[in-house]
Amino acid sequence: MGNARVRSIHVHPVKAFRSLPLREVVVERWGPAGDRRWTLIDDGGKVVTQRRHPRLALAAAEPLPGGVVLSAPGRDPVTVPVPAPGATVPADVFGDKVEVVPAEDPAVHEWCSDFLDTPVRLVHLDDPAVRRPVDPAYALPGETVTFADGYPLLLTTTASLDRLNSLVAQGAHAHEGPLPMSRFRPNVVIGGTEAWAEDGWTRVTIGEMTFRVPKPSGRCVVTTTDQDTSRRGREPLHTLGRHRSVGGRLLFGVNLVPLSPGTLRVGDPLEVVA
Helix, strand or coil: CCCCEEEEEEECCECCCCCEEECEEEEECCEECCCCCEEEEECCCEEECCCCCHHHHHCEEEEECCEEEEEECCEEEEEEECCCCCCCEEEEECCEEEEEEECCCHHHHHHHHHHHCCCEEEEECCCCCCCCECCCCCCCCCCECCCCCCCCEEEEEHHHHHHHHHHHHCCCCHHHCCCCHHHHCCCEEEECCCCCHHHHCCEEEECCEEEECCCEEECCHHHHECCCCCCECCCCHHHHHHHCEECCEEEEEEEEEECCCEEEECCCEEEECC
């Protein structure tokens, strides 16, 4: 594993919008700085993702000091300041009840609603240190997460993607491959491992940081969404179902929880501790 290194780093300033590549990122206890601190919610307060709205893959968010700029095809960009501390509203993030702060300008909610052609609001996670605990079945005391699906970071490996693509090429939907890593929306991509080596990790160091590996990542329909066009296919879920189905979950990548804050950089070495 001596050649295992960070190939790329990605954050998602607004959950379900397209990913943003970085050369380095500060990692806080709840995840990479700026990752998924914003999300859309519907009229009932439920989080809105590419599961229901694959079109979100076409929207982008660029971080600014004190806010983000939203953009999408055919629409003028809109700048959204971080809302001032104030009254929160409840949001349902995959069953977690989370207090969130709506964007202050009604025009922002209108911009997002018009883009999706359905009523939504853009909301911000004001205090990730306390608002949303990690799944208690896999968490240590005090561990929290942003609007990520469940854990502070997601790690994938290029070797496992290569192996998966070789399996896709042998299957009924070979015309859909090879699939790019963007389908899996990782935070950290590692090169230089064996395929599926991450299945056996429970603790790793990456550069100056140490992470717990609480569990593999079970994948959903978002992985079938082309992140450049928003069109959906059958892969990789068809192939994962044949080759990577464990306990009813289709596995690709692993979740990470940082044991302390630090900085991740492209090129950082990965070492398996346990």
